[in-house]
Amino acid sequence: MAVWCGVVCFAITACGERPGASSDTTHLRRPGDAAELTGAGATFPYPLYARWFGAWAQRTGVRINYQSIGSGGGIRQLQAGTVDFGASDVPLSDDELAAMAPRTVLQVPTAVGAIAITYNLPGLDRALRLSGPVLAAIFDGTITQWNDPRLRALNPGVALPERDVLVVYRADGGGTTFAMGSYLATVSPSWASRGRTKDVRWPVGIGGRGNEGVAAQVKAMAGAIGYIEVVYARQNRLPTAALQSADGPFLVPTIEHVRAAADTAIALAATTTAAQLLNAPGATSYPITSLTWLLLPREPERREGTRELARFLAWALRDGGVIAGELGYAPIPDRLRDRLLPIIDSLAVPTVP
Amino acid sequence: MTSARIGASDRLFLIGTAAAVSVVPLLIVVITVIVVIAAWPAVQTHGLTLLTGVEWDVPRQQFGALPAIVGTLTSSAMALALAAPVGVCVAVFVNELAPRTIGTAVGALVDLLAAIPSVVYGLWGIFVLLPWLRETVMPLLRDTLGLGRFALFSGPAYGPSLLASGLVLAIMILPYIAAVAREVLAAVPRAQREAALALGATRWEMVRDAVLPTARAGLIGGVMLGLGRALGETMAVTMVIGNRNALPDSLFAPAYSMAALLANEFNEATGDAHVSALMAVAGVLLFVALLVNALARVLVGSVRTRHARVPG
Numbered sequence: 001m002a003v004w005c006g007v008v009c010f011a012i013t014a015c016g017e018r019p020g021a022s023s024d025t026t027h028l029r030r031p032g033d034a035a036e037l038t039g040a041g042a043t044f045p046y047p048l049y050a051r052w053f054g055a056w057a058q059r060t061g062v063r064i065n066y067q068s069i070g071s072g073g074g075i076r077q078l079q080a081g082t083v084d085f086g087a088s089d090v091p092l093s094d095d096e097l098a099a100m101a102p103r104t105v106l107q108v109p110t111a112v113g114a115i116a117i118t119y120n121l122p123g124l125d126r127a128l129r130l131s132g133p134v135l136a137a138i139f140d141g142t143i144t145q146w147n148d149p150r151l152r153a154l155n156p157g158v159a160l161p162e163r164d165v166l167v168v169y170r171a172d173g174g175g176t177t178f179a180m181g182s183y184l185a186t187v188s189p190s191w192a193s194r195g196r197t198k199d200v201r202w203p204v205g206i207g208g209r210g211n212e213g214v215a216a217q218v219k220a221m222a223g224a225i226g227y228i229e230v231v232y233a234r235q236n237r238l239p240t241a242a243l244q245s246a247d248g249p250f251l252v253p254t255i256e257h258v259r260a261a262a263d264t265a266i267a268l269a270a271t272t273t274a275a276q277l278l279n280a281p282g283a284t285s286y287p288i289t290s291l292t293w294l295l296l297p298r299e300p301e302r303r304e305g306t307r308e309l310a311r312f313l314a315w316a317l318r319d320g321g322v323i324a325g326e327l328g329y330a331p332i333p334d335r336l337r338d339r340l341l342p343i344i345d346s347l348a349v350p351t352v353p
Numbered sequence: 354m355t356s357a358r359i360g361a362s363d364r365l366f367l368i369g370t371a372a373a374v375s376v377v378p379l380l381i382v383v384i385t386v387i388v389v390i391a392a393w394p395a396v397q398t399h400g401l402t403l404l405t406g407v408e409w410d411v412p413r414q415q416f417g418a419l420p421a422i423v424g425t426l427t428s429s430a431m432a433l434a435l436a437a438p439v440g441v442c443v444a445v446f447v448n449e450l451a452p453r454t455i456g457t458a459v460g461a462l463v464d465l466l467a468a469i470p471s472v473v474y475g476l477w478g479i480f481v482l483l484p485w486l487r488e489t490v491m492p493l494l495r496d497t498l499g500l501g502r503f504a505l506f507s508g509p510a511y512g513p514s515l516l517a518s519g520l521v522l523a524i525m526i527l528p529y530i531a532a533v534a535r536e537v538l539a540a541v542p543r544a545q546r547e548a549a550l551a552l553g554a555t556r557w558e559m560v561r562d563a564v565l566p567t568a569r570a571g572l573i574g575g576v577m578l579g580l581g582r583a584l585g586e587t588m589a590v591t592m593v594i595g596n597r598n599a600l601p602d603s604l605f606a607p608a609y610s611m612a613a614l615l616a617n618e619f620n621e622a623t624g625d626a627h628v629s630a631l632m633a634v635a636g637v638l639l640f641v642a643l644l645v646n647a648l649a650r651v652l653v654g655s656v657r658t659r660h661a662r663v664p665g
Contacts, residue, residue: 070620076628096623164509171596171613173411173621198621199411206513206607207596209617216479216592221487221512 037305040067041074041087042175043210044113044229045292049087051323056312064312071175071198078105078295084305086295089113089175090198103299106347108313108340109291112277112330114258115179116233117241117288119225120218121146121161124239127252129154131244132187132279132287138165138225140190141204146223154244161223168217168226171207173198179278179290180227186278187287227288230258231328245287246279253286258330261285266333291332296347310347317341385639392636395629403633409598409614411622416630420600422637424515424608427601428594429583431519432526437576439523440530447531448538449560460535467528475592478521483512483593491516491605508603513595516604521589526579533575533653537568574652581646585638587612611638 039049046068053064069077071088078086079100091107092100117135119128130138134150137143143150147160170177178198185195194201208214211232218224218238225241230253233240242250251257264282277289294313298306317340321331331337395403399416406417443463447456491510500506541564549563565572587610595607596617611634622628 072621072623073619075623166511171591172617194412197412199618199627201410201412201598205597206511207617209591209596213592216476217513220479220484 036063036065037084037308038065038067039074039085039087039294040069040077040083041295042071042089042292043068044089044175044231045087045111045329047231047327048111048324048329051327052312052316052320055320055323056315059315060311062308062312064309070172072173074295078297084302085297085309087293088295089290089292090178091291091293092295100297103297103302106296106298106343107293108296108344109332109336110294110313110316111292111324112258112262112332113175113179113290113292114230114253114261114286114330115176115183115227115288115290116230116238116253117225117243118215118218118228118233118238119241120220120222120239121163122222123161124158126158127240127242127250128158129244129250130241132183135243136184136188136191139167139169139184139202139204140188141167163223166221166224167202167205168208168214168221168224169200169202169205170211170214170227171209173200175290175292176211176227176229179288182290183278183288234328243287245283245285246281247283247285249283251284251286253288255325255328255330257284257286258289259333261287261289262291262330263333263335265289266336298347307348307350310344314341314344314348317344381643385643388632388636388639391632392629395626395633398626399630399633403630404637407600411618411624411627414626416626416633418611418614418630418634418637420598421609421611421614421634423600424518424594425584425610425612425638425641428515428518428522428590428608428610429580431515431604432522432583433576433580435519435523436527436530436579440527440575440579441534441572443527443531444534444538445560445564448535449564450556460531463528463531465528466524467532471525471586471589472592474521474525474589478517478589478593482520483517486510486514486517486520487512495605504602505604508605510605511595511607513593513607514605515594515601515608518590518594518608518610519604521593522583522586525586525589526583529582530575530579533578534568534572537571537575537653538564540571541567570652570655574649574654577645577649577652581642581649584642584645585612587616591616611635 046066049066053066057063066087071090074083074086074088075092075096077083081103086105087110092105097105117128117130121128130151131154134143134154137150144165146163146165148165151160152158170180175198177200178196181191181195181197181200183195184191185193188195206217208217208226211228214226214228215232215236215238218226228238230240232238233253240252242252245251245261260282261280262277264285265277265280268276268281277291279287280289294309296306296309296313317332317337324331332340395416399406402415402417404422405419406415407419408415408417409420443459447460450456451459487510491512494506495501495510545563545567546559549559554562590610591613594610594613596609596613597607598609598614599606601608615631615635615638618627619631622631
């Protein structure tokens with residue numbers, strides 16, 4: 001994936017620029033440091049960032065404000081230079097990175113997200129089983145009835161009703177849609193050309209606004225199926241489908257399965273220099289998994305802010321996992337963290353005068 | 354106090370209030386200018402297809418806002434068709450027919466509708482109105498009454514639809530229409546009613562022949578104020594209209610509105626082309642809403658100035 005490549009490339013340049021061998025890793029505040037930083041972006045990691053920033057302010061007195069205005073808004077504000085950092089569920093494309101000039105942007109994954117498929121089938125006593133191709137057929141309108149033979153084949157012994165399938169998608173695009181569309185593009189040729197975007201044009205169904213909008217529509221309509229962010233699904237105890245993983249087993253999106261997908265994907269990436277989180281191999285890897293990114297700009301006039309944020313990130317990646325776990329977010333794989341930390345640490349030390 | 358000092362404070366007062374007043378038109382001008390500037394690249398690139406195109410496909414850089422424009426106009430028109438007669442009836446009842454106490458109570462209740470936040474209307478729509486439409490109203494209209502033969506009442510019953518949006522909007526604009534209608538009816542001179550009654554008219558004939566014709570322009574103005582509100586309503590509409598960017602072929606079909614399109618896509622829009630196209634949609638919405646509101650003010654004003662100051 002080009003994204004991962006971007007991080008790696010940046011890692012190389014960042015290491016090249018590594019300033020001196022200063023070993024200042026304390027979190028003490030010094031005069032002249034930015035006392036307040038602002039960021040904007042994705043809504044998915046907002047609860048996590050809010051807790052992290054709160055804890056960081058207590059430790060260091062550095063206040064970081066974060067507005068969860070959406071990934072696109074975060075990227076726009078970062079480009080306009082009105083925020084110290086951005087956050088996005090969709091990694092920046094090469095074009096978007098180029099548009100950030102003159103600043104360069106380091107994309108730091110902070111947590112692993114996943115998409116849950118939620119549905120409303122009254123009387124179903126166990127998790128609905130779906131495979132990638134069947135999910136793709138549902139979302140492109142090929143499967144219109146719940147008792148379709150393809151669904152029955154995946155769910156032996158389950159009495160699937162003779163009901164219309166009502167598709168609900170996210171009307172407000174964003175990272176959730178990007179992950180869902182990209183997954184469909186990975187598993188189905190019919191989605192390959194139109195799935196990999198946060199502005200997917202869904203051929204059937206209705207749009208809900210935000211996770212809560214999709215969840216509300218699905219709850220209110222018997223026969224509905226929709227995709228939502230897994231943390232939201234978990235917090236609201238929504239029914240989630242068991243999706244067939246690349247290796248065959250049907251998995252619900254527990255934290256373990258989400259982590260497993262990220263772990264195997266990153267482990268493989270060590271040899272192939274491309275991390276493919278979607279449909280990752282492994283018997284316990286949940287198939288629709290993605291990273292959420294913090295976008296750290298690097299430009300001369302923001303050196304202090306970047307350093308402060310790098311210190312925060314170094315702490316969050318090392319010690320923030322507990323908070324993440326409490327909130328239901330899967331921390332990034334250790335292997336990825338170990339690769340990122342040297343870069344982040346190098347940014348966190350003061351530049352040699 | 355000398356007259357000179359009074360003059361000075363008066364002047365200061367005048368300047369102060371004039372400055373406050375000038376902020377309002379200035380805001381309108383500034384907002385319009387900014388929207389137009391931001392929309393300009395899209396207007397240059399896409400031209401009229403922004404208004405007439407039916408494909409809104411961001412990855413392929415096609416921005417046809419016709420489905421959203423049609424959705425806004427039809428759901429608002431539907432809301433008007435439902436709310437205007439009811440609103441005028443409420444006003445006639447409260448002002449002309451009901452005993453004072455009952456009239457006041459009914460008026461207050463209708464006014465209360467205006468105090469309900471639109472997100473609450475939206476939630477009510479999702480959890481009460483939509484299931485009712487899907488399970489009862491839509492099958493009734495389509496199958497039991499056999500209206501499914503007509504395209505307007507055909508298609509699958511999702512629930513979220515133009516119809517749902519029109520109904521929610523009707524309830525939301527009812528208090529505005531009723532309030533203006535009451536004000537306009539109150540401005541009709543008493544002498545006119547008394548003359549009608551003196552000629553032997555019944556209550557109904559008095560309302561029909563003496564009150565409503567005089568108030569007509571004002572009533573239309575009130576209805577158009579309601580329309581202005583319906584056009585711009587965002588939250589409740591986006592929760593019940595279905596957010597489907599395609600030309601609706603039936604009242605049952607999920608649709609889109611300009612305001613909902615903006616609210617949904619603006620936060621996540623990254624490309625300049627996308628942002629600019631959304632700004633163009635905002636410009637269309639702004640233009641239509643300003644036009645409707647200006648027209649409404651003129652019509653309401655015409656009744657007031659013609660009659661309100663005539664000693665009754």
